[in-house]
Amino acid sequence: MTPGPTNVSTEVMQAMLHPIINHRGPAFAAAMDSLLIKAKNTFQTKGDVVVLTSSGTGAVEASITNLLRDGDSVLVTAFGEFGERLADQIQDVGATAIRVESEYGNTPTLDNVREAFEQNEELKALYVVSNETSTGASIKWLKEAGDLASKAGAFFVVDAISNFGGDWMPVDEYKIDICCAGSQKCLASPPGVSMLSISEKAKQFIVNNPPKRHYLNLPRYFKYAEKNETPFTPALPLYFALDRSLEIILDEGLDRVIERHAICANAFYSGLSEMGLKMFAKTEVRSNTVIAINYPEGVNDKEFRAKLDADYGVILAGGFGRYLGKLFRIGSMGVVGRYHVIATLTAIGMTLKKMGFEANVDGALSLSSSILSKLSRSA
């Protein structure tokens, strides 16, 4: 139950056993066509989708190195580890990253972004981390930010690695020019491939201003996409797995998948609060996919997580950087339903009790169960 890589179903794992085929032949082109149709339906876009053989970091880097140049100014939301990384990456191509900040555990407001647009001219883009894996806080005003960026003539780029497929993200409707997603988070596929949705406007810019990069060179991907190929040898087994996982998501229904994520997150937050725990992120900005919890006084991080694993087989993540040892994080993503929530809550509560924290486990489980009853029977 870490915030990625998440659990992968046997069905998706076995999709990797598809025979290795020639990536320059008709069988691959057919497979790629099928994968891209599903990917576009998941992004809810009429634009392009590019699948990279890389982790999510590669996709985010591609969104920067293909769009930004020396001298550009961009706004970037910074309210956690991944926002800071994003700002650093932007600076490294010679662009100026103007941070729209908030304290960790919160997010900047839409007003903060509006003011930043008013105070800065000729902004090339607005970069937003939609869900901070390090703090469990997420942006609730993506649609409105798309309107602001569009009015200012700026590109709108969303790093949605840890909540794409878990939160509503219709990229065309939200005017998102580039949206970055990873395979191993809410999409419940093995790690190693990532996706970018790219609007027609962003595509035109990128094609007319090709970057001096090779592996993450989007114009090449566009060129090869015309014949349903990739410019470099793709990670075939992971493409087949991603195809299967997107098929499963679209079969369940994207809206129902997202509702399932929201219900599970709500069950986690309610149960954990009932136990007497305090969440790291403010209530209004709580993530639907990453739950960050402050450790109660006296509970040691390493000891707690080792016991959880040893006694219950539940693996959670610790805190990042300055929050190492101060909080723990649950990935409530992908293959997640009543079984996972209840098992995880039980393990957390019982372990805290063993470590001397008087958690109200019964109350937590009964509250969470009633919330989880809103899930469809199969989830």
Next chain:
Amino acid sequence: MTPGPTNVSTEVMQAMLHPIINHRGPAFAAAMDSLLIKAKNTFQTKGDVVVLTSSGTGAVEASITNLLRDGDSVLVTAFGEFGERLADQIQDVGATAIRVESEYGNTPTLDNVREAFEQNEELKALYVVSNETSTGASIKWLKEAGDLASKAGAFFVVDAISNFGGDWMPVDEYKIDICCAGSQKCLASPPGVSMLSISEKAKQFIVNNPPKRHYLNLPRYFKYAEKNETPFTPALPLYFALDRSLEIILDEGLDRVIERHAICANAFYSGLSEMGLKMFAKTEVRSNTVIAINYPEGVNDKEFRAKLDADYGVILAGGFGRYLGKLFRIGSMGVVGRYHVIATLTAIGMTLKKMGFEANVDGALSLSSSILSKLSRSA
């Protein structure tokens, strides 16, 4: 039988089904440790090995962007499509690529490289494509080139994507500072991961001069390698598959694997010549892993390869760029033995006959069979 991705054994495919684990936990660290030991044995190095979630192009790009900077001058062998790409990539970081060229189908000589070292001062590196997938020619003087580069105080970088594991490549003995390998060629693993061996000298330079790149940032890989981790989420199933394929290679014996590649290539060359076909590469520089054959007059590329696939289930590659339609290529790599050589030769000969070319199939098969008898019984 294309020059990658090559056939992958069921054993290696099934290694991908290893449960998805947390890449920040002890189980992954143990797996990574085991993989790196095997990788170092395969590179025959006491230096570092980095495994990237990328195609071979990513590994080659990492060897350039981490080592070269604006203003550097480097020698690069250019005798095919991949050498040209390499030179372009070198130019794109602002370095000057001094091409050591030959006509396609041949390779530059060691004397050409020696002269280039004499004529140019302060060369930062020598880049060599050890095996040109586009022409079927390979460099036979790697060891001597290592001596030249070392004497000149230049780094020696080898793009061995299409013959690492098929030709002898002891990187420490050959004084290779960076050697790039792909998973999906001679190593007979699925595509999607690549490897670089890195000498202590190159590592020191890179750590002291970190590149402004993120995904292909080698200093970060070195840092995380200290705890047997990767800086970004690794393509777990492909790591497990690569571990298994390296184990199989080391069990067979690296020298025997390489001898098997040489015998199979020899059987191909002899059989194809006996049929009356002309090879594209000169005899002295013929590759042990990629066989490029000129089409006899009147044989149409698309028709020939489509018939091979339809009638015999054999898939071969065509020519690249200006050689499109003029030659076809066989990947004699990885899982290759008597069965694959005989089946492929038979399919080629019978198909050529059907298309009006009088191939001496009987003679070819009997000659090749006698060469293949040198293989160990299990191959």
